[in-house]
Amino acid sequence: MAPSVAARILDADARARLSALSEVDLGLIAADFDTPKARAALADAEVLFTCWGAARVDEAVLTAAPRLRAVVHAAGSVKHHLTDACWERGLIVSSGAAVNALPVAEYTVASVLFANKRVLQIRDAYRTERRSIDWDARYPGFGNYRRTIGIVGASRIGRRVLELLRAFDFELLVHDPYLTTDQATALGARRVDLDELVRRSDVVSVHAPELASTRHLLDRRRLALMPDGATLINTARGSLVDQEALTAELAAGRLHAVIDVTEPDVLPAESPLYELPNVLLTPHIAGSLGGELRRMVEHALDELERYTRGVPFAYAVEPETLTHSA
Known part of the structure; x- marks a missing residue:
């Protein structure tokens, strides 16, 4: 996600819960995957935790992330950053579209x-x-x-x-x-x-x-x-x-x-x-903003917790629906 987005959505409580659920470097907020630090992290990554401003996850990114299994998106549509290669790889994906x-x-x-x-x-x-x-x-x-x-x-x-x-x-x-x-x-x-x-x-x-x-x-x-x-x-x-x-x-x-x-x-x-x-x-304010961002992050962390327990996502994205949905 974009670093400015991370600063807005990941408060102290969210960071603490994210750390409790996963091995995560909270100092690594990747707006793209081209930096040496991001590339190194991809090699071991099992889950991407994404939000607005996420870079596209294409074939090159997937090749650099052989252990990647899931994407948890703390926002609505995943069309902007997930490519066909993600679905061909069989990634499981959760989105916050329902709460947004x-x-x-x-x-x-x-x-x-x-x-x-x-x-x-x-x-x-x-x-x-x-x-x-x-x-x-x-x-x-x-x-x-x-x-x-x-x-x-x-x-x-x-x-x-x-x-x-x-x-x-x-x-x-x-x-x-x-x-x-x-x-x-x-x-x-x-x-x-x-x-x-x-x-x-x-x-x-x-x-x-x-x-x-x-x-x-x-x-x-x-x-x-x-x-x-x-x-x-x-x-x-x-x-x-x-x-x-x-x-x-x-x-x-x-x-x-x-x-x-x-x-x-x-x-x-x-x-x-x-x-x-x-x-x-109004300037595109109907969706989650301000205090409502907390709901989306809590939803995403709930989904991540389900993943850690081996339970299916409650709000999984079905790729076949993307041709006629947001």
């Missing part, structure tokens, strides 16, 4: 509730006018009762969002090409095609993976299908939404949006998305 899904789902649910309640718009109006206002007259039908929420992607995050939203008086729709009707019903939702979902939903929340097939999944045509006043939430990846088309809809005032991911990751300073009153724009 929790704060993203929480952010999403909060966004759904605030969007339907028109919190941003009412805050701005109240701040400007500073008087008693008939909010029902200004925002007819605002609120959360019997609203329709559409979830795009029954990923770990999407499923957790559906689970949390079941506590409210919502109609839940879901679109996922790999989800059956019975599976959707078990999640408390109705499976529909994507066009129907965007056409019917008061809030559309995107939780699909970033793949070649999902680029601009919500394109100009589908955005135009959304009802006037509907809200789009994107906590997945910026590439899933046609950002130019969305910006046009938002600038026209027809839609609202909660956007945590953009393309590029940091928008140019002149982007109108920074200033539009119907946009809540």
Whole structure:
């Protein structure tokens, strides 16, 4: 992992537990495998403990690590650093994707509730006018009762969002090409095609993976299908939404949006998305950050402990799922 990442996630308790579970040089934080010290460590390594900023584990790295058997990743996707050679070698891999899904789902649910309640718009109006206002007259039908929420992607995050939203008086729709009707019903939702979902939903929340097939999944045509006043939430990846088309809809005032991911990751300073009153724009903070990093590290150490006891990982990554998951 990157040394700056190690400084953030490996506090004294985590370092102590890591040392108790394994023979580890806590002074060796390898952002790449080309240094003499890293190469020497690879020769004896049985497990790689990785996080953001990990170097790619390719055939050359595997050749230098003949004893390597497992990778424990204290973050979400492993696509950025594990290559096909890892799966051909038969490495077993654990990921923190399931626990990283929790704060993203929480952010999403909060966004759904605030969007339907028109919190941003009412805050701005109240701040400007500073008087008693008939909010029902200004925002007819605002609120959360019997609203329709559409979830795009029954990923770990999407499923957790559906689970949390079941506590409210919502109609839940879901679109996922790999989800059956019975599976959707078990999640408390109705499976529909994507066009129907965007056409019917008061809030559309995107939780699909970033793949070649999902680029601009919500394109100009589908955005135009959304009802006037509907809200789009994107906590997945910026590439899933046609950002130019969305910006046009938002600038026209027809839609609202909660956007945590953009393309590029940091928008140019002149982007109108920074200033539009119907946009809540955040800098990719929905996932694990701050105190939430501790959950991911504790999860990874739990998985490492399972390995030391000869018990299968609780959250093993199955290579065959990587073609249609994050």
